[in-house]
């Protein structure tokens with residue numbers, strides 16, 4: 128499958144300045160806005176890529192609710208594109224998106240784990256029942272989050288994602304799916320009064336929100352005639368262990384319960400290296416590259432010289448300084464695995 132165009136890639140090499148207070152907002156409110164994460168041209172191309180190339184989600188035995196006609200009126204999805212299509216891989220591992228993910232993880236390294244579209248059909252697309260994501264995922268701990276990106280201009284009456292602020296502090300509340308009627312509020316009627324709702328307001332194409340895997344979230348129905356299209360990217364910390372709970376996307380990784388996701392060749396690592404590449408700084412001479420096992424044979428260990436100071440754009444000086452300091456301190460680099468399996 129084809130890679131991203133140079134023009135688009137150069138835009139995705141541009142840092143997104145996460146608005147001040149975003150991490151604090153996420154930690155206290157369970158979600159946060161990321162206005163203008165991508166520009167309208169990028170999401171237009173993204174929508175075209177989805178429509179042209181992506182296959183609809185293939186639910187597994189444990190997710191039969193996703194195949195029902197009722198569910199098709201709530202959401203229609205594609206997922207795992209970044210595991211089959213270089214275009215989506217390039218997007219998910221771009222400096223712009225990995226930079227945001229690392230800022231939200233508040234770490235210098237993390238993992239990219241999943242991508243998925245969520246289109247709520249026009250002509251009375253049903254509401255998305257409120258739920259948490261974590262109970263469906265084979266993760267031994269919390270910490271993953273979803274970046275939900277509007278693929279066109281969206282208005283509130285299209286059923287934009289809403290969040291219960293503070294609800295991630297409840298811990299896992301059990302499996303409530305996105306199937307019509309299976310709403311977490313039925314089992315926990317107190318949630319609505321305790322937390323209320325946030326989000327759900329108009330978004331421009333390329334605006335995004337982020338929510339934790341434990342955040343209780345859902346959406347109203349789509350009262351317009353236009354489909355409400357969103358693309359999501361999911362990232363998580365490096366210390367999460369695979370539990371073996373069935374899940375159509377993670378099953379394909381063929382992991383052993385108890386294994387670190389970080390050790391799976393199917394799971395791309397993200398690190399501040401993306402930033403280093405972006406600002407034109409490369410490896411100091413004499414250091415070697417620690418390769419994930421999946422890339423063995425595809426790349427050779429190399430010694431690369433640091434780029435001349437003058438290649439670092441002035442606007443990114445502070446970012447470059449921080450990244451270089453972290454890099455030298457760690458004395459080794461993991462890099463996103465770009466090989467296909």
Ligand SMILES: O=C(O)CCC(=O)C(=O)O
Pocket residue numbers: 202245247255260273275288305344345346357359
């Ligand atoms: O887009 C929607 O309505 C649901 C999305 C969702 O549940 C998620 O991003 O975790």
